[in-house]
Amino acid sequence: MGAEEAGRLVSLVTGWTLEEETIGILREFRFRNFAEAMEFARRVGEIAEAEGHHPDLSVGWGYCTVRFRTHSIRGLHGNDFIMAAKVNRRLQTGLQPP
DSSP, rough: OOOOHHHHHHHHSSSSSOOOOSOOOEEEEEEHHHEEEEEEEEHHHEEEEEEEEOOEEETTTEEEEEEOOOOOGBBBHHHHHHHHOOOOOOHHHOOOOO
């Protein structure tokens, strides 16, 4: 996927940013504590398993960073943006950051 198309698609998913050279998209979610961040990561994992499209997750005290890219093509695919939208929707219907 080219940079122009990636830029257009990332603008449709609130809070997500393009990594340099458009190899992935990421978003850091903030929480009140470690337990909430872990619970959110678990819920993202459920979405990933159901969809068969797995992000890289980084969890620490008060945050969970989610990064999508399609490993088989070493870059971005439309599915990455769909998954980002699903993660956003999960945030809206479930665990809310402060």
